[in-house]
Amino acid sequence: MAEKAKTAEEIAKEKRQKELAKELQATKERLRYSKRQIASVVDLNKCIGCQTCSIACKTLWTDDEGRDYMWWNTVNTQPGSGTPKDWEKMGGGYKVRFEGKVREPIKGKLPTRDEFGEAWKFNYEEVHKGSSQTTYLKPIGKEPEWGMNWDEDQGGGVFPNAFYFYLPRICNHCTYPTCLDACPRNAIYKRQEDGIVVVDEKRCKGYRFCIEACPYKKIYFNRKDVLGQKCIFCYPRIEKGVAPACARQCPARVRWVGWLDDVQGPVHKLVKKWKVALPLHPEYGTEPNVFYVPPLAPPRLDTTGKIDILKPRIPLRYLEYLFGPEAGKALTTLKAEMAKRRNGQPSELTEILIAKDWKGMFKPFDKDPLSLTWTRGKKG
Amino acid sequence: MIAEKVNYSKDVLLDPNCPHWVKFKGEKMKLSATPLANQPSEYIKATRDEKKVGKVKEVMVRAAHNGKEVFFHMEWLDAEKNLEITANDVFPDGASILFPIKPVTGKETEPPIDEMGKKDLPVNAWQWRSDLKEAQNTWAEGLGTTSWSEKCSITARSQWKDGVWKLVFARPLTVKENNPKKPESVQLAVGKTVKTGISIWEGSNGERAGLKAFSKEWKDLTLAK
Numbered sequence: 309m310a311e312k313a314k315t316a317e318e319i320a321k322e323k324r325q326k327e328l329a330k331e332l333q334a335t336k337e338r339l340r341y342s343k344r345q346i347a348s349v350v351d352l353n354k355c356i357g358c359q360t361c362s363i364a365c366k367t368l369w370t371d372d373e374g375r376d377y378m379w380w381n382t383v384n385t386q387p388g389s390g391t392p393k394d395w396e397k398m399g400g401g402y403k404v405r406f407e408g409k410v411r412e413p414i415k416g417k418l419p420t421r422d423e424f425g426e427a428w429k430f431n432y433e434e435v436h437k438g439s440s441q442t443t444y445l446k447p448i449g450k451e452p453e454w455g456m457n458w459d460e461d462q463g464g465g466v467f468p469n470a471f472y473f474y475l476p477r478i479c480n481h482c483t484y485p486t487c488l489d490a491c492p493r494n495a496i497y498k499r500q501e502d503g504i505v506v507v508d509e510k511r512c513k514g515y516r517f518c519i520e521a522c523p524y525k526k527i528y529f530n531r532k533d534v535l536g537q538k539c540i541f542c543y544p545r546i547e548k549g550v551a552p553a554c555a556r557q558c559p560a561r562v563r564w565v566g567w568l569d570d571v572q573g574p575v576h577k578l579v580k581k582w583k584v585a586l587p588l589h590p591e592y593g594t595e596p597n598v599f600y601v602p603p604l605a606p607p608r609l610d611t612t613g614k615i616d617i618l619k620p621r622i623p624l625r626y627l628e629y630l631f632g633p634e635a636g637k638a639l640t641t642l643k644a645e646m647a648k649r650r651n652g653q654p655s656e657l658t659e660i661l662i663a664k665d666w667k668g669m670f671k672p673f674d675k676d677p678l679s680l681t682w683t684r685g686k687k688g
Numbered sequence: 689m690i691a692e693k694v695n696y697s698k699d700v701l702l703d704p705n706c707p708h709w710v711k712f713k714g715e716k717m718k719l720s721a722t723p724l725a726n727q728p729s730e731y732i733k734a735t736r737d738e739k740k741v742g743k744v745k746e747v748m749v750r751a752a753h754n755g756k757e758v759f760f761h762m763e764w765l766d767a768e769k770n771l772e773i774t775a776n777d778v779f780p781d782g783a784s785i786l787f788p789i790k791p792v793t794g795k796e797t798e799p800p801i802d803e804m805g806k807k808d809l810p811v812n813a814w815q816w817r818s819d820l821k822e823a824q825n826t827w828a829e830g831l832g833t834t835s836w837s838e839k840c841s842i843t844a845r846s847q848w849k850d851g852v853w854k855l856v857f858a859r860p861l862t863v864k865e866n867n868p869k870k871p872e873s874v875q876l877a878v879g880k881t882v883k884t885g886i887s888i889w890e891g892s893n894g895e896r897a898g899l900k901a902f903s904k905e906w907k908d909l910t911l912a913k
Contacts, residue, residue, distance in 0.1 A: 328725070332729075332730070335728075412734060420777065489729065490731035492832055492897040492898055494728070494833075511835075513896075516776065519776070520731075529776050534819075
């Protein structure tokens with residue numbers, strides 16, 4: 309049977325829907341556009357899992373009601389379930405096709421509060437001032453079953469080849485943020501001046517599509533204010549030439565911050581020149597702007613207890629799962645440059661990674677925040 | 689639909705169970721799923737099924753005015769009430785009544801109801817959400833453009849009982865505009881006819897934003913003399 313001819317109304321409707329799709333695409337492209345991109349590199353070989361970054365962030369941004377359960381910065385032991393629990397199994401992100409010309413959104417799960425962990429309080433009063441000799445430090449109220457960094461130092465592997473490392477995470481300020489694409493209110497955009505992804509709280513209505521769509525599960529729902537909230541890369545500090553708190557407070561000199569296109573800067577050198585800093589889960593298709601130097605580890609011991617230098621303790625397969633197919637190459641480059649240095653030859657790469665020049669890690673965002681005047685912004 | 693002329697006060701008619709309401713004829717309005725192709729989000733388009741959108745299929749609407757204020761009484765079935773956002777995946781129930789802001793004189797001045805109006809053809813929605821204390825006045829000039837004001841003259845009272853939501857909206861016939869050049873509200877008058885439409889969000893079905901049940905076509909509403 310011949311296909312039924314379309315009515316004039318149906319043709320007009322289809323035409324209009326195409327126009328709407330085009331308009332939507334143009335709007336999202338405008339919101340995604342930035343003149344420059346700020347980026348960060350995290351060296352997992354140096355992270356000691358001390359959570360100073362997490363606390364620096366928390367005291368600055370998320371210590372009030374509604375945000376108290378949020379950790380815009382998390383540090384988790386890998387391998388592990390992460391924050392929120394099992395976030396890597398929650399979907400979201402894009403299926404990238406035709407070399408990036410098409411990005412098809414993938415359905416994601418909305419994590420529960422339990423998967424993030426509630427903001428429990430400890431019984432400090434009771435422990436420090438109470439008369440009981442038998443009490444101990446414990447959460448008040450309902451016994452929590454999960455929280456940020458709950459599976460600390462459990463890691464993977466079997467003795468004597470057990471292994472773990474720490475993975476600090478913030479919002480990736482992606483080049484193709486699925487959160488931005490998901491928002492039906494156009495409340496999420498990349499700041500034109502630096503590519504930082506922010507939620508416009510005057511437009512956000514707390515619909516939570518962004519939380520579903522973000523494959524890194526780095527957006528939190530504020531139940532009190534009915535808003536989606538996330539890491540803002542400390543943009544009020546960036547605007548004054550100060551690095552984000554997580555980076556500047558890091559005692560292990562793990563994080564670099566700078567313009568991705570600054571060819572003289574360490575971020576560009578680590579990501580683009582030496583190619584040792586890789587995005588987390590590049591297969592999610594969002595093009596993160598936080599990059600990681602994958603961890604080297606001591607060699608494995610064989611069954612007789614002897615060192616087997618041919619086998620890495622952290623399986624390459626696992627690092628490739630996290631950082632994509634370039635992980636092996638990055639490790640090879642790192643090892644080669646470390647060998648050069650051991651042989652007394654100069655190595656730009658190891659010079660950067662050692663980070664003797666602390667301020668140089670943040671240029672041009674290397675101002676001391678104490679040298680500036682800060683005022684508290686108006687809420688809302 | 690006719691908004692009956694009555695002499696009752698605002699307090700009387702705002703009660704969703706006020707016995708006067710059932711005396712008015714009202715109209716059963718059929719609701720449909722909002723078209724997925726019109727959702728202003730590639731993510732929503734890719735991850736939702738239009739067949740599952742718009743759980744509430746029908747709403748009984750009654751209207752009245754007392755010469756100063758206009759009232760809308762809405763009643764629909766909802767087995768599962770969603771009053772508060774108690775968890776990340778809990779969404780409140782909601783309802784709204786929509787009007788073109790500018791007078792409609794023909795097809796070309798009629799804002800597209802399935803696109804929340806368009807540029808220069810703005811729409812005004814009186815919005816109620818079960819988790820919010822107050823009703824909201826919102827306006828839009830196309831998909832994804834809805835804005836709202838801090839304060840408004842709309843009052844809403846609601847009640848959920850035995851699987852039925854009852855909701856009353858009240859507003860003075862005319863309201864002062866914040867910016868007369870960019871009106872944000874419909875202005876009503878006795879004897880005048882305006883276009884109107886309804887939306888219902890079923891929270892338990894994950895409905896929020898453009899995912900909702902709505903009246904596909906404008907209905908005429910006349911404020912009886």
